[in-house]
Amino acid sequence: MTPVLLAIACLTAVTLGYGLLCAVSPFGDCRRCRGFGYRLTTDRRGRTRPGRLCRRCRGDRKRIRFGRHLYNIAARLHRDGTR
Known part of the structure; x- marks a missing residue:
């Protein structure tokens, strides 16, 4: 195989894998609070305690994945365009 075909095959595999991940699990952990919600x-003793609610996820602990967000936009555009 040529390096170009190998690169295209790898990119296709990564893209399909991420698409499958977005279909199976559309929500991931919040990046800021790492899924704790706060x-x-x-x-003063150095023990960890829960602080304020996370501003990014507002305590929901989850975020929508970028690929799922793009899919939702495309599906909404298709649905509104075919009415």
Whole structure:
């Protein structure tokens, strides 16, 4: 195989894998709070305690994946265009 065909095959595999991931699990953990729902703080003794709610996810602990967001936009555009 030529390197170009190998690169195209690898990119296709990665794209299909990410598409499958977005279809099976459309939501991932929040990147800022790492899925805890709040920001971890430490007290005076150095123990970790729950702090305020995460501003990005507002305590929901999940975020929508980028690929699923693009799919939702495309599906909405198709649905509105074919009415």
